[in-house]
Amino acid sequence: MTQPIFLVGPRGSGKTTIGQALAQALGLQFIDTDHWLLSTSGMSVAEIVEQEGWDGFRLRESQALKSATQPGAVVATGGGIVLRDENREFMREQGLVLYLRASVDTLTNRLEAFPDEGQRPTLTGKTITDEISEVLAAREALYQQSAHHFIDASQSPSEIVADILQRIPASGASKAAS
């Protein structure tokens, strides 16, 4: 398989966790746009937003997506990557896009247990539950438009990886929607 696999979804859906496990299972390189930005800029998401605002972060994130993507890699994106048309088009044209879907309750539980405020500064100033509901409602259609496959991300990591592997046989990843 030479086309990259992109994981999209909201904060806490498991893009980083599942991306690492999937890359290991497939023997592929793992890339994470949030980590790539941290290592290339030396700044956390919170620091970039403090200095450049969310517009500055979104610009850097789009550049990171294009610079970091490699053929045959698993790419965990940031939760807001789908906000820009150019990013959605890039991912769909270059590779296979998987949407990790989970309920507001599941996402809230995960983010409350591990908030990581340096990488997940508030988007709305609201509580985690209210923020997730609002952000998911605003982005759901964009995640759906971007994705070739919807994956139930409420399962355990090993179940999710097995589910993904069933949909992308070694003979070549399928872009058929499901």
Ligand SMILES: Nc1ncnc2c1ncn2[C@@H]1O[C@H](COP(=O)(O)OP(=O)(O)OP(=O)(O)O)[C@@H](O)[C@H]1O
């Ligand atoms: N399938 C899962 N089952 C249980 N816990 C999970 C699962 N996937 C991720 N987690 C946990 O949820 C938290 C968030 O996961 P992760 O960082 O992978 O999400 P993310 O989608 O990459 O978020 P972000 O958009 O902020 O980068 C972590 O603490 C992780 O251990």
Ligand SMILES: O=C(O)C1=C[C@@H](O)[C@@H](O)[C@H](O)C1
């Ligand atoms: O959902 C979002 O907008 C974000 C998710 C994280 O992955 C980071 O990219 C950043 O905190 C923004």
Ligand SMILES: [Mg+2]
């Ligand atoms: Mg992540």
